[in-house]
Amino acid sequence: MSHPEHIIPHGRVLRYNLRERLTHWVAAAAYIYLLSTGLAFWSPWLFWVAAALGGAQVSRMLHPWAGLIFFASVWNMYVMWAQQMKYTDDDRKWWKAVKYYSTNQDDKMPPAGRYNAGQKFLFWGFFWGSIALLVTGVVLWFPEYIPWNLRFLRYLSVLIHPATALFTIGLFMIHLYMGLFAERGAFGSVIRGDVSMAFARRYHPAWYKEIVGESSSPRK
Amino acid sequence: MTNGWVDIKNTDMLLIMGGNPAENHPCGFKWAIEAKRNRNAKMIVVDPRFTRTASVADMFCQLRVGADIAFLGGLINYVIENNRFAKDYLLNYTNAAFVVNDGFKLPEDGLYSGFDPASQTYDKSTWNYEEGGDLSGKASSAKADPPQRKAAASGGKPPAPPRLPENPAYDLTLEHPRSVFQLLRKQYSRYTPEMVERITGVPKEQFLKVADLFTSVRKDGDMQKVGTIIYAVGWTQHSSGTQTIRTAAMLQLLLGNVGRAGGGVNALRGHSNIQGATDMAGIFDNLPGYLKVPVPADTDFKAYIERITPKPSKPRVWDSFNYWWNTPKFAVSFLKAMYGDAATQQNDWAFHYLPKVDRNYSWTYIWDNMYNGVVKGIFAFGMNGVAIGPDSKKNIDALKKADWLVVGEIYPDETSEFWRSPGISADEMKKIQTTVYRLPCAGFAEKDGTFTNSARWLQWKNAALPMPGDCRLDQAIVAEIFLQVRELYKKEGGKFPDPILKLAWGYTDPLNPSLAEVLKEINGKTFADAEDPVTKVQLKAGQQLPGFAWLKDDGSTACGNWIYCGAFTEAGNLTARRDSSDPSGLGIHQNWAFSWPANRRVLYNRASCDLQGRPWDPARRQVWWNQAAAKWVGHDVPDFKADSKPNDHMGPFIMNPEGVGRLFAPLGVIADGPFPEHYEPTENPIENPLHPGQTHNPVARRFKTPDDKYGTPKDGYDIICTTYRLTEHYHYWTKNNPMNVQLVPEPFIEMPEELAQEKGIRGGDTVKVSSIRGTYIAKAMVTKRIKPMIIDGKKTFQIGIPFHWGYRGIAEDEGKTQKTLANNLSPAVIDPNAYTPEFKGFLVKIEKA
Amino acid sequence: MSQAILRVQKISGHAGSVPGEDTQREYTVCKLIDTTTCIGCKACEVACMEWNDLPFGETVFGNTYQTMPETRWNYWNLILFNEHEREDGSLMWLMRKNQCMHCAEPGCLAACPADGAIVQYTNGIVDFQQANCIGCGYCITGCPFDIPKMNPKTHRVFKCTLCTDRVSEGLEPACIKSCPTGCLHFGSKDDMLELAGNRSKQLREHSNFPNAGVYDPPGVGGTGVIYVLHDASNPEVYGGLPKNPRVPWSVKLWKGPLKWLGNVAMVGGLIGLFVHYLRYGPKEREEEDLVSGPGGGKT
């Protein structure tokens, strides 16, 4: 099955439509705010970040709201991409070959679809991470309303929230690295929405085939 | 208090009963805690409820409300039967050895000798000592009838009232069957532990434990240890109040605890200055300094003085100071203070300016007489009579019938708004013809003057800030009203204007007398030069008196209240003294403020020494006989004739004609018997196990208006109810203070878990308590701290009501209460001696509202 | 200590050294609460409310003498009332003044991320600085005694200050001064421990309390508020006084190992990625992209 609608003029391929891009950037903005303020609360050495963002009180006030926004956008991503993020046999192969991927020997990689296994991991990592952050975040948002005999919820939250955050930070750093430095064109794809044919062929050959009609792994 | 607040720290044993000092006198209670902490003193609490005081006690006993005399009588029995009394003290400092009149009969059937069923009073002439001197060892020969004063009616005059014999018979072996000691033993032999259990509900074993512990201070004849008894209105506010307190006093005399540091009988008064109000005779039956009020039969000053001045009555070989012998000096000086130059020897010191009193005008009678139309106008200055009750509805009904009411207050109170109390309709309101003036007064911080505390200390306080709004000082209001009345009499004339026109009112600012000036007048001054014959100290005319020993009965001194004489002398205002030093470490604080009488801190302190004048306990030396100086000296001012040698055997109880403490109260001292007897409260849950035929006090007073009703278990009123205060609140005052309202926001009713279960009540439910007189609605506090009791074999429940709410207050005005008054429930029935109403121990029923 | 004003020894969420830390010779202040002589009169509650000008709050009857179920942001000092039946059937009415314990190792301070929102002075007082408080409520989680409370309006946390304004002027805290029975006492920690020890001994020897003892829990490094209890083996009956309070394990884990792990991981990650870039560079050259695209891609 081909998806000629993905092919747009000038030899480029539409990788992310507007909704996807918007969602991404809302999530990104929220996450960066959450990260900055979160880091300010994480370490005294970074507390100045909160001050720089308008004061720690404001940071504390907005952090949970930003968290809600972030979660909403992640949820939106889930709605948009959950199907595409399903784990496949190809993904397993991809992981087996991940060392080639990390050493830029992409030609030795099994062909990836619209999202390679790493991206899927990123997606699910953020998805589950944001759920954990939401749940624990709500507890941390209103600790004064958690009754004393349910205080274990607070105890769990203060641990799980930063631990999960650290996990997402790891994902985030790799995501950033990949998007900004490793894969030329990826950044543009979430700005303009399109990538070059070459980009698609190189990084997501299966997807490429799919859209140009040489489908090897049909998608629904 | 015979002793003082700080003095409590000197005790080894505390019996706290009829009071809940931790709740009501927390800051004084610290000294009880100090005794526990520093002397390992033991604290016994006997109370109908497990109170805040009980929470820090060594032993707690739950007692049935109104059964105190039975409990204390049981203790007396225990003391005598177990030889725990202070023998020397008893022989020499009490009337234990005195022999009582042959005609005297103990109340085995509930009645003492001399009862007249028609008038419901006693002829007390048999309640007297026998004349006759030393009968020691002559018990068997004491059969002959003593010389009785037969009331020979001569010349149509009423018989002369019986008097105490000049030389009473006594038996130092205490074996004479009519000796006070033997009568006492006989009287309380009926108060066995088993009987105590039947009446009070305290199990026998528990009672015996308490008895053993409390009397252990006199174990094996030891005289060094001291025990104290602390009580409050839990004893007073019963129809048997005075007798309960007397029982405690007798117990303390038996144990030799009176007059000693850490001992005594200590009434904790409930308010800042009701001790002072009593001293100053803000009550109908006294004049300042406990002078008796004149009666119509006192046809002139001489007759009055003769009636109220006691003659000594003591074994001839003993001595008695009989300080009331000086009564004429006090009375003349008082009249001189009242009427100044208008009081002369010629006009009997203006004696007839004083109203004569031959009937009861006490608190409950005010309302009864108002109800019956006698009292037409009433002043209520800081006195919330409707809320205070008893029988609030009756008081409201009485006020409806009054012509006018003048209220001086700082907050809106129930009394000033009786005409719109809950339940009065708009139509009914329009029918109420009472004119009510509500005058804004000054709060405590805006006034100076003195309060007298429970320990008899007069302390000057300063005004801290001006009054808000249009408030005025109380004394200015009274002065203005009085001076206007006086003006009217001057202008218009009227009934017997003399006392009004001639009242001494020479204050610098007559419209607003300075209280310091008034205190100087109360202290008194001399109009003539004077000299003390012993010390040669001289006074010039016009000078302040240094003490009441200077008072004269010739009109050369004036003194508003003889017991306060010495408070404001030429040395200045002694009530404002602030030297807190205490060299003896006994908490005497001799130079702090002024303590009446004569700055003595522990009353009867001569009794702290043995016969030779040596302190019973050398570690707690209050006063002692100094042989070299030939006088009594000490850390405290000796409450005694300073130069009376121990060999003279002067009794330490100098205000009694006998000079000794009264185990037996002779003649008319007490209306209902020389020894206290247990009678049931007016509303009794059981018949009196001692004498079912005479359940109630035969001379207790009830009232007869339609509002005066008394309930019985047969009518369904079978739960005993008592009322009390909380430490978080103060009477009907702090319901206006948001801080206190926050601490305890709502009225509640405390009840045992078992009762709640029986009635299907859970904590927080709204419940209705009803007596035959009225209802009270509040939330239920279900607690383990009140347990059901077995009274005379019958399971009995008690409940308790803190009474601080009414229909005006923060919570009331916000609609958070049911606006009922606790005293809707209480009966108007009074103790026959002190005329205090029975706020504690009446019968109710309870249901879920 | 009278004129030796409060110097800071520990600061929450603070980077760098703490002025005052280990530089000040000073004794630790301590509040001794003898529950065996507490009559639950609430003078301390009022004194606290009055001195600190705390605004009034609504209360409702709760079948108890206790003013309210627990302390509030505007009610720092609360006596807990408990009716307790001993094994022999006798009744005890336990009253315990509850307030900030001023732990030597305060869980609130450990948990607080805001620079200077919680400080510990060299005399041991743990004080909240509302101006620095960010309202995160971590202190609520950090406290093993359930003491810090949030003002819902201003979103700042409050608790007993041990009357720093009084103590720094040489006065005792307001609650201490008011206590009628003297069940509250104030002084140096050493003196209070001695007093408490003596009192416990007296209770064991002269009263019916063989298990009387002092509550100064080591789990939080000892406290600036210590209790004498009738039965030190069973503090829970005093309205849930924890037997062995500790800073919650998760707070310790979070502020300890997790923090270091996280920091190492984050910094390590950054370094790793940087090194990766240096070693491998981007996945492809721009020109590669340009020439290899089948559709040319260039216009």
Add this chain to the structure above:
Amino acid sequence: MNPARRDFLKLATVGGAAAALFGFDLKPAYAQLRALKIARANETRSTCPYCSVSCGVIIYTIGDRAKNVTPQVVHVEGDPDHPINRGTLCPKGASLEQDILNERRLLKPQVRRPGGTDWEDISWDEAISEIAQKVKKTRDETFIETDATGHTVNRLESIAWTGGCTDTNEFNYLVVKTMRALGVVHLENQARV
């Protein structure tokens, strides 16, 4: 503590690094002490008006008694010199500040006329004058000079005085003087109940 010293201490206790960043002053103050609210307040020694323990209290008012200041109470606490309370207070004594400074205080004379359904304001002069006339009228109508047996009694049973628990000795004395001069026998006080 004088303000200058306090400022100094504040600075002294302020923590290290915090430099200005983006124009924000990031220096938190680490020891912001509330000023002792009674530092310069005026002290008046008084006695607690509640129970009979007679605790000494110190009433703190703002201002130094200078002419142009109306004192306002800011705090009440126990008098440590008082031998009985030694500075302690109970929950009622400790709340005296709110007794003195209380919005429920009565501030002007009022009268409720016969049949009236509400309070009316009345001036002091009118109130005093009306009361005096009522006292005289009641007294003149009901004064008893002799009883049935012919004894002089000189008493007035129709007016009652009920005195409060917090009336000073001096006030009570003036009451005894004036009321007994009128012949009042229904003279009672909280002392009875």
